[in-house]
Amino acid sequence: xxxxxxxxxxxxxETPRLRDLFTRSRTPATLLLxxxxxxxxxxxxxxxxxxxxxxxxxxxxxxLAWTASLFVAAIVLGSICVVIRPRNMTLNQTYIxxxxxFAVGCGIIGLAPNxxxxxxxxxxxxxxxxxxxxxxxxFIRFVYPPGLQNAASALYTxxxxxxxxxxxxxGGMFANGSQWRWAFLILIPFAVIxxxxxxxxxPEGEDDREPEDVPLxxxxxxxxxxxxxxxxxxxxxHLWRTVxxxxxxxxxxxxxxxxxxxxxRLFPTQATWLGHPLAxxxxxxxxxxxxxxxxxxxxxxxxxxxxxxxxxAGYLVALVALGWTAAGLxxxxxxxxxxxxxIVAGTIVLSASTFILALVISQANAAGNIWIVVxxxxxxxxxxxxxxxxxxxxxxxxxxRSDDAEAxxxxxxxxxxxxxxxxxxxxxxxxxxxxSGLVTPGGTEGAISAGFWLYLSMALPALVALFVALPLFRxx
Numbered sequence: 274x275x276x277x278x279x280x281x282x283x284x285x286x287e288t289p290r291l292r293d294l295f296t297r298s299r300t301p302a303t304l305l306l307x308x309x310x311x312x313x314x315x316x317x318x319x320x321x322x323x324x325x326x327x328x329x330x331x332x333x334x335x336x337l338a339w340t341a342s343l344f345v346a347a348i349v350l351g352s353i354c355v356v357i358r359p360r361n362m363t364l365n366q367t368y369i370x371x372x373x374x375f376a377v378g379c380g381i382i383g384l385a386p387n388x389x390x391x392x393x394x395x396x397x398x399x400x401x402x403x404x405x406x407x408x409x410x411x412f413i414r415f416v417y418p419p420g421l422q423n424a425a426s427a428l429y430t431x432x433x434x435x436x437x438x439x440x441x442x443x444g445g446m447f448a449n450g451s452q453w454r455w456a457f458l459i460l461i462p463f464a465v466i467x468x469x470x471x472x473x474x475x476p477e478g479e480d481d482r483e484p485e486d487v488p489l490x491x492x493x494x495x496x497x498x499x500x501x502x503x504x505x506x507x508x509x510x511h512l513w514r515t516v517x518x519x520x521x522x523x524x525x526x527x528x529x530x531x532x533x534x535x536x537x538r539l540f541p542t543q544a545t546w547l548g549h550p551l552a553x554x555x556x557x558x559x560x561x562x563x564x565x566x567x568x569x570x571x572x573x574x575x576x577x578x579x580x581x582x583x584x585x586a587g588y589l590v591a592l593v594a595l596g597w598t599a600a601g602l603x604x605x606x607x608x609x610x611x612x613x614x615x616i617v618a619g620t621i622v623l624s625a626s627t628f629i630l631a632l633v634i635s636q637a638n639a640a641g642n643i644w645i646v647v648x649x650x651x652x653x654x655x656x657x658x659x660x661x662x663x664x665x666x667x668x669x670x671x672x673x674r675s676d677d678a679e680a681x682x683x684x685x686x687x688x689x690x691x692x693x694x695x696x697x698x699x700x701x702x703x704x705x706x707x708x709s710g711l712v713t714p715g716g717t718e719g720a721i722s723a724g725f726w727l728y729l730s731m732a733l734p735a736l737v738a739l740f741v742a743l744p745l746f747r748x749x
Contacts, residue, residue, distance in 0.1 A: 291424050291605055294417070301474035302416045303428070308467055309368070309405030311432040312375065312460065313348075316398065319443050320344075323453045330451050333388020342503040343392055344399040345692055346496050351403020352688040353495070355411060356539060356681050357487045364411050364478025369468045371404025376464035383458035394457075401464075403688065411684035413672060415476045422672060423612065426665035427605035431598040486537040491528055495539070498524035499692065505700040514704045521697065540686050541671075541679040553741050554670045555686070557616065557663070559694045560738035564623055565660050566698025567731035568593050570706055570723075571653060574634050577720045579649070580641035589650050596657025601665050613746045616663030620742055623659025624735035626652045631728035635721050659735065663742075670745075698731070705730045 294303045324340065327333075351371065358367055378398025385391045409429045413422050447456040498521045505517035532538055532545045543549040547556070568590055575586040604615045630652040638645045668687055675683035709726040710719035 291428060291602060293421055294424055294428060299416060301470075302412065302476070303425070305368075305467060305470055305474045306409045306412055306416070306425075307429060307432055308463070309371070310409050310429045312464065312467075313402035313406050314432055315439055315443070316379075316402065316457075316460065317344075318439070319456050320395075323447065323456055326447075326449070326453045327391065328388075330453065331385065331387050331391070333391070336388045336392065339392055340388075340395055342500055344395045345503060345696055346499050347396045347399025348403035348406070349495060349499060349689055349692045350492070351400040352407045352685045352692070353403075353492055353539060354400075355404060355407045355685045357492075364408060364415070365471055365475050367404055367478075368408045368412075368471045368475060371401045371408060372464045372468035372471070374398070374401030375405060376461045376468070377401070379457040379460045379464065383454040383461075407685050407688050410668065410672065410687050411681060412475060412478060413684075414680060415478050419673065420608065423607065423665045423669045424605040426668040427601035427661075430601045430661065430664055488532075488535060488537040488539050490531050491535070491537075491539045494524045494528040494531065495689065495693070497521075498528065499696045502693075502696045502700040505704060508703075511708060514700075514707065518700055518704060521700065525693070539682065539689070541675040541682050544686065550745060551671065551674050553745055554667055554674070555690055557620070557738045557742050557745075558667050558671075558687075558690045559697075560734040560741070561620065561623060561660055561663070561667075562691055562694025563698035563701065564627055564731050564733075564735040564738075565593070565656060566695055567627065567702050567728055568653065568656065569699055570702060570711075570727060571634070571649075574720055574724045575646075575649065578634070578636065578717065578724065579638045579646055581646060589646075590653060592650055592654040593657040593660075596654040596659075597661035597664070598657075600658040600661030604662055605665060607666065610746065612666040612669070613742075616666050617739065617742050617746050619659045619662030619664075620735050620739040621659070622662065623656055624732050624739060626655030626659055627728050627732040627735060630656070631725050631732065634728065635725035637717060637721060639717075698734075702727060702731060 293299075320340070355364075355367060375398055378394045378396075378401055381394030381397060382391050383394075385394060410426070413425050417425050443456060447453050501517045501524065502521035505514050505521065508514040508517055529545045532540055540555075541551060544551050544555055546552050571590045572586040575581040575589060581589065600619070604612075607615050630649065633645065633648050633652060636645055671683050671687055672680070706723040706727045710722035712719065
């Protein structure tokens with residue numbers, strides 16, 4: 274099937290709805306692109322829930338942090354390789370490569386005799402996942418007309434909310450002994466089927482990039498920044514946390530400088546100049562994800578301060594993803610000023626929810642007062658809603674405000690920004706929590722202090738995002 278952009282996406286839609294993604298001509302592509310995002314999201318939560326079982330079975334506790342850091346770095350590298358892939362390699366061929374690499378990575382992990390081989394599998398798997406997730410955004414312009422692109426972005430995002438519930442459940446099914454291996458092995462057939470279905474169900478996505486050199490310095494700086502920032506959150510001393518965060522920030526600053534002065538770029542033109550609307554969109558995306566990643570400590574505070582069981586705490590934190598999904602689907606049809614207003618409103622909701630959460634979650638509630646737990650749940654849901662209100666529209670702005678020749682860069686950069694924001698947010702959350710009492714003095718006293726200062730601090734990036742987003746609304 275060599276259907277091009279004009280054949281699939283030419284029909285204009287006056288009032289776009291989610292069901293328009295599932296017309297007879299679009300359903301196969303929608304399902305296949307959604308499957309790529311869904312596999313990556315499901316695997317993320319499955320691995321998180323199974324890691325204790327894996328360590329008990331094959332050892333390697335000292336390498337635990339590497340399983341997440343190398344996976345994130347590999348996802349970013351996969352996203353970058355969409356931009357620097359060989360000339361005349363179509364998006365369809367790239368999707369097939371990603372699906373097969375994901376399958377190979379699952380096989381390596383499923384058969385790994387030790388944690389070293391698990392890490393090898395995580396790199397291969399992450400690289401394939403980076404290609405697949407980037408393909409979901411890269412194919413949007415080939416599969417859907419402009420009016421439907423927000424809806425498509427919202428649908429792909431909603432799959433993370435589904436995976437939040439399926440991942441831990443699936444992990445629990447395979448948590449005993451060596452059964453964890455099957456959680457990876459059973460994903461192989463799905464990935465292989467996706468690879469074989471792509472030539473029939475997806476357009477070719479012909480290569481329309483401008484010829485240019487490989488931006489190797491920027492690639493190395495991004496990988497260095499992610500690794501440094503990722504390990505900052507797990508560093509044992511304040512000095513090392515400061516050094517690693519400083520190194521990550523320095524790498525990001527060097528990346529921006531290099532992008533401005535290099536002929537070979539990773540990001541679309543003017544994306545690193547803050548005065549340009551595209552740069553503002555990227556910055557809002559980054560800041561929103563930084564704020565949102567403060568939720569990684571919510572299970573600990575729920576268990577330590579509010580008497581919530583580990584399983585229930587996990588599902589309460591899943592309300593973040595559920596809020597993101599609900600808000601994204603609810604605003605998928607917004608366009609123009611309405612879409613920009615949703616972005617602005619989202620930053621307000623995220624910042625307010627995170628700020629109020631600082632006051633509520635830091636209460637000593639050993640008796641498990643249900644109303645405090647309900648309030649925390651509502652605020653976690655609000656954090657997700659704040660992100661979901663604007664995320665699909667931010668994605669759409671990146672895709673629509675970039676030239677066709679830089680469309681691949683724009684698509685890949687979405688995943689780059691999201692990964693950088695997640696790594697930086699997790700690191701900052703770790704630094705703030707550890708520095709405000711989480712470990713010393715620890716216990717209830719430390720959790721109260723850490724909970725308050727963590728969420729108070731992490732409300733600030735979303736507040737900054739509000740002031741960055743306001744000019745976008747004024748110019749529409």
